[in-house]
Amino acid sequence: MAAPLSPPRLLPSGDSAITVEFSRNIDDAANRRVLALDRALAAQPITGVTEAVPTYRSLLVHYDPLQIGFDDLGEKLLALAQRPLPETTAARRWRIPVIYGGEHGIDLEDVAKTLNTTPDDIVARHTAGHYRVAMIGFTPGWSYLSGLADFLHLPRRQNPRLLTPAGTISIGGVQTGVQCLAGPSGWHLLGRTAVRTYQLHRDPIFLLEPGDQITFAAVDAETFADQDRAAEAGEFVAELLTP
Amino acid sequence: MSKLVIASIGPASSVQDAGRPGAQRYGLVPSGAMDRLALATANTLVGNEPFAACVEIGPFGATFTARGGAVRIALAGASRNADIAGRPVAPDTSATLADGETLTLGFARSGSFSYLAIEGSIAGEPMFGSLAVNARAGLGSPYPRPLQAGDELETKAASGAPERRIELPATSEAPIRAVWGPQDDEFSDDTKKLFVDSEWKISATSDRMGYRLEGPALTHLHGHNIVSDGTVNGSLQVPGNGQPIVLMPDRGTSGGYPKIATVISADLGRFAQTPAGRPFRFQAVSMAEAQAAARKFAELLHSLPDRLRSIESVDLNLDALHDANVAGYAVSAIDAGTWQAEITGPD
Numbered sequence: 001m002a003a004p005l006s007p008p009r010l011l012p013s014g015d016s017a018i019t020v021e022f023s024r025n026i027d028d029a030a031n032r033r034v035l036a037l038d039r040a041l042a043a044q045p046i047t048g049v050t051e052a053v054p055t056y057r058s059l060l061v062h063y064d065p066l067q068i069g070f071d072d073l074g075e076k077l078l079a080l081a082q083r084p085l086p087e088t089t090a091a092r093r094w095r096i097p098v099i100y101g102g103e104h105g106i107d108l109e110d111v112a113k114t115l116n117t118t119p120d121d122i123v124a125r126h127t128a129g130h131y132r133v134a135m136i137g138f139t140p141g142w143s144y145l146s147g148l149a150d151f152l153h154l155p156r157r158q159n160p161r162l163l164t165p166a167g168t169i170s171i172g173g174v175q176t177g178v179q180c181l182a183g184p185s186g187w188h189l190l191g192r193t194a195v196r197t198y199q200l201h202r203d204p205i206f207l208l209e210p211g212d213q214i215t216f217a218a219v220d221a222e223t224f225a226d227q228d229r230a231a232e233a234g235e236f237v238a239e240l241l242t243p
Numbered sequence: 244m245s246k247l248v249i250a251s252i253g254p255a256s257s258v259q260d261a262g263r264p265g266a267q268r269y270g271l272v273p274s275g276a277m278d279r280l281a282l283a284t285a286n287t288l289v290g291n292e293p294f295a296a297c298v299e300i301g302p303f304g305a306t307f308t309a310r311g312g313a314v315r316i317a318l319a320g321a322s323r324n325a326d327i328a329g330r331p332v333a334p335d336t337s338a339t340l341a342d343g344e345t346l347t348l349g350f351a352r353s354g355s356f357s358y359l360a361i362e363g364s365i366a367g368e369p370m371f372g373s374l375a376v377n378a379r380a381g382l383g384s385p386y387p388r389p390l391q392a393g394d395e396l397e398t399k400a401a402s403g404a405p406e407r408r409i410e411l412p413a414t415s416e417a418p419i420r421a422v423w424g425p426q427d428d429e430f431s432d433d434t435k436k437l438f439v440d441s442e443w444k445i446s447a448t449s450d451r452m453g454y455r456l457e458g459p460a461l462t463h464l465h466g467h468n469i470v471s472d473g474t475v476n477g478s479l480q481v482p483g484n485g486q487p488i489v490l491m492p493d494r495g496t497s498g499g500y501p502k503i504a505t506v507i508s509a510d511l512g513r514f515a516q517t518p519a520g521r522p523f524r525f526q527a528v529s530m531a532e533a534q535a536a537a538r539k540f541a542e543l544l545h546s547l548p549d550r551l552r553s554i555e556s557v558d559l560n561l562d563a564l565h566d567a568n569v570a571g572y573a574v575s576a577i578d579a580g581t582w583q584a585e586i587t588g589p590d
Contacts, residue, residue, distance in 0.1 A: 011425035014505035015533035017475045019425040026470050053267045053473040055497055060473025065534040066541055137471065137497030140271045140380045200370065206269040
């Protein structure tokens with residue numbers, strides 16, 4: 001029989017939210033428990049809970065204090081968090097096309113130099129990875145993926161860029177990311193995807209869910225241009241492999 | 244269809260309502276009004292749903308002209324000089340612009356944000372049930388960006404209902420209440436004492452994403468980087484320079500600085516209206532006190548329709564006008580353009 005799961009810490013985030021913290025660090029086991037609690041809460045809603053926001057290490061649970069108090073909700077969340085983890089094989093698996101290097105991934109050459117290898121080798125290592133959406137945050141659709149190979153772990157840039165392109169695929173620290181909207185970033189830009197993880201007037205508006213599994217596939221400039229037009233017209237472009 | 248045409252408007256002005264909660268798990272922040280009590284007050288005065296979309300007007304002036312028919316409005320929140328074609332408009336009172344007349348609003352005298360409600364609300368296409376502007380996400384209707392001169396807000400023709408005023412309790416001058424956490428254990432007891440014992444000021448480089456505070460530096464026990472976790476309106480995060488930033492309705496959904504405390508929901512609007520540069524304090528309260536305050540605030544919101552009064556005499560109007568014109572603090576210079584450089588990207 002498995003050892004009992006250690007209880008998470010319940011941290012008050014004002015009078016209308018509780019942070020259920022499983023770890024202080026980026027920790028794959030903690031993230032699995034975050035996502036499991038998120039699913040458990042979706043499957044068995046607690047009256048008064050208004051939304052849940054998974055992050056690497058904690059689940060932020062927003063609630064209406066007129067409907068449920070801190071202590072009562074905390075007790076219910078602790079009970080849910082003690083449940084055995086479900087199988088993760090049911091997660092959706094996506095393949096996301098990426099054009100690497102050149103104008104689309106302006107840091108690819110520098111990353112290769114820093115790691116004493118070739119740009120092709122970086123691409124090969126990045127596309128060989130099996131990643132999981134650990135959280136989505138910062139701006140709409142910005143998906144933080146766990147599972148980056150140790151070889152590709154790099155400190156973030158000293159000087160963050162104020163503007164990086166929509167669809168940027170980048171690496172930062174122990175993570176890789178799929179960025180949807182143009183915006184600031186201190187990560188290393190490896191390439192771009194035509195996939196819109198957030199697109200208004202498309203069903204669904206948000207393509208990825210926390211817990212989804214991701215692989216990347218390199219595409220050439222012509223394919224990227226075709227996919228970009230298709231994505232703009234509302235196609236997913238990302239391939240859904242399972243289920 | 245009647246409409247209000249914006250002849251001039253300052254920065255930090257946008258259409259806002261109760262926002263769009265529910266998609267923070269996808270990185271979409273709810274946005275919504277900085278001061279929900281003022282939003283509900285303005286709407287109640289013209290018979291709208293309490294959290295219908297209003298024009299949230301920043302500290303600077305603005306002018307609106309009615310076209311295509313009469314338009315009934317009400318103004319709540321930050322007090323400022325207001326007139327329609329030279330007729331004074333008191334705060335927390337409804338008024339009607341005849342076709343072609345212009346509503347002129349001065350600078351905010353006290354507070355930062357006013358709410359202009361329009362009878363029949365603002366015509367637009369809701370996304371996730373809200374017209375609230377979130378410029379970074381391309382959301383908001385009728386314009387997915389702050390308002391500009393030339394913009395037009397379509398609405399229903401004025402009903403001709405009698406004008407009303409609303410009686411609100413006096414605005415509290417008490418300290419802004421906060422509960423400790425979620426990361427107060429990243430700070431020593433001395434630092435926590437410094438936080439509640441000190442005077443703070445809101446920096447002019449604040450906006451709808453966050454209010455930067457100026458005061459003594461709060462030092463961290465273990466450095467200023469934590470692994471990102473979720474944020475709420477009112478999160479008091481402390482970056483490396485020790486000067487807290489209070490996260491506001493356009494915040495990022497996650498953040499990587501320790502959060503020493505969280506402003507309670509009942510005081511968020513009052514905090515949002517605190518003018519830049521004016522000294523204020525925080526008071527730490529228990530969770531029980533914070534949740535009791537939330538219930539009391541909800542009761543106040545529910546009581547708004549019962550607080551409506553008819554306007555029977557000119558004297559009442561003059562009193563209200565006098566209150567509005569009592570010299571307040573200097574205009575707060577909340578500058579929507581200064582915040583962006585502070586954002587360094589995803590954590």
